[in-house]
Amino acid sequence: MSRPRKAEDPIRWPVPCSRCGQHHQTVARWPDGGVCGYCYQQAKRTRGVCACGHEGVLPGIIDEEPACRSCSGVRLNVDCVGCGAEDELYSGGRCWTCVLGDIVDDLLTDPATGVMATELIPLAAALKSMKRANSGMTWIRQKHVTAFLRNLATAPKISHDTFDELPDSRTREYVRGLLIEHGVLPQRNAFLIRYESWATQAMERVSDPQNLDVIRRYIRWHHQRRMNLMDEVSRGTFLRAKQEVTVAIDLLNWLTGHDIKLPELQQSHLDVWQSEGPTTRRIAERFLKWAIKTKAAPAGLTIVPHRRGTSPRLPKIGQDKALQQIIHTNGPETRDRAAAILILVFGQQAENIARLTWDDVTVTEDLVTIQLGTTKIALPDPLAQPWRELAANPGHELTAAHPNTKWVFRGTSPGRHIHPGHLTTRLSKLFNTRAARLGTLHELTKLAPVAIIAETLGYSPTTIERHATDSASAYARYIAAVNESVLHESPRN
Known part of the structure; x- marks a missing residue:
């Protein structure tokens, strides 16, 4: 991740950067002009295929397009002496991936035997093959992570029981998740x-x-x-x-x-x-x-139950406004927009959205469909656009946490979907998810039979029937109010 930019200083650095146009210290002079430290860092991390066909780091710019060193004339050392690949170098002329690999091997090798346990080899391979090696380095160099991995290297056996005996911590569960995701430990509930x-x-x-x-x-x-x-x-x-x-x-x-x-x-x-x-x-x-x-308490006792129908609902005008904001603004992230559509249009619960896999979603050039209940639902444009973007770039693919996951909404924990509470918190900046869901179901029951809504959206018929009854009750009150108004306004005979 690039460093956040400090405020520019035109007085101290009167000559602007040739790339970003801001006044920061010039750290290199390339054919296209002086380059500030921020743009220099970004250039080292720009990868792709040059117009000449070269694939690798593209630090130069020709006709506003990234270009390789040969074509652009940019002088920059990005040749790793360890693996020979073009990449951003970290230390000693070696790239982040090579340095990370050495650190991983050192931490996961038992110092007493000089050998890495067979069970830890898949974990080591996953960590060393991370696409974003600098993120792996940041994580692994934290003192508590380093200590945990060193202790793991000397464990007599790698099992869930071994992990359960260790002090409870986020690091313990994250590493456990990595081992499950990479086939070392079995899945468990x-x-x-x-x-x-x-x-x-x-x-x-x-x-x-x-x-x-x-x-x-x-x-x-x-x-x-x-x-x-x-x-x-x-x-x-x-x-x-x-x-x-x-x-x-x-x-x-x-x-x-x-x-x-x-x-x-x-x-x-x-x-x-x-x-x-x-x-x-x-x-x-x-x-x-x-x-x-179970005869532990006397019969006939009761607790006053919760009175249903008292939770606030987002009215139709509020639903439409929130949906327009989701569709026509670029502020929310793609996955938030995709999830918001399922709540505002189909009344889905955050927990069910979080559990969606790519087996439930089909994205083709012509059509996007999602299976929420027993039926696949086609999303028309522009509702389909966030889902196309999410399919093209699902996120969280640069670390070892999600090598082959099918989760649509990937979480930070290895192999797990996003936490529904976290998803709700993210969407709360846009609307109240519970009120929006209840408002949507309230409106849907006015448009289609209960059985069809329940089957299509994956709800129980009882739940939809309750919303339909409430909707009909509200409509009946409206008609009664209209009739009463007409009665009072009618001229007396």
Whole structure:
């Protein structure tokens, strides 16, 4: 990544750069004129194919097009003495890739044996073959990363259990992700593992031993049992399970503080507890149903449920305005524009958008289609344009994290899609994603039958039916208001 430019100084550097026209220190004089340090750095990193057919670094400019050293007459040393390739040099006449390769081999080789473990060879190869070697160098030279890789080189065995025994850190999970992505470690249900670890810590917050047994059974037989049956635990399932257990613990600790045993729980106790706290306490309804079913709590108890339909919706005029901004401005990044279209036009959830793969998307010269439910949906222009751009340049392909990924929206973690929360945060600069999604579904139910919308967009019929009922109710209120207005304005006989 290029250094951010400082403010130009015409007084100190009166002669402007021949390339950018700004007043910075001249560091080289080439056939096209004096070049500042920023343009010099950019020239060393410009790669492509010259008009003469030479492929490599193109530091020169001829007729406003990049050109090789021979054609442009630019004198610049970009010949690596290590590999012989044309590239930006880092030190000792060697390019970033060669230096990075030596560092990787040094860190991942066991100093006691002078040999790299067989399991670490794919990781070393991936790190050394990064297209953006300078980014790899920046990452690997951080002290905590260097220390972690040195310790990994001496580990007696490379396995998930080995990683689990190490202190929890972002570096540990990132390297684990690299090893999974490059076939060293097997895939595993990451959210299930995270939930098990979280649950162990959560149970420490239970103040009564009898309630601890209840929570332990609730976690094991209600949540973990259900997760074990899933091919992959989604982020939404993980977060809901955490929230349900957290609220259940809050309820049980409140009972302990008021000297009330769970088998002695009465409706009046529940009403007081719910009224004293935030609205999230209604989530205890799920724990209460389980407790009643397993005879841990008396029958007949209820929690006031969440009243649906109270969340704000982005009105039609707001949806249209946001969509026009997405389509006709170049401010948002391509992937943000592509994701925004799925929310504003098709009412998709961020979690489902994040999980899209290129198997779900087809991009041809004539057509762009996306499969959200059971049907492929064709995107007309200009809605298709951001998707064409994203297919041509998906991003995150310059590091070792995503060598062969199929994720449309790639994340920073190796082999994983973008975090839905991160995607929502990015789009929040443009619109409220939840309000936009609800507003879109509200409008769609006015245009097509429930079954068709549910099948096409990948929603359950019950969810779309609820939006349709709400939409019809709103329309009925509108008609009633119109009729009442007409009645009052009619002349009396």
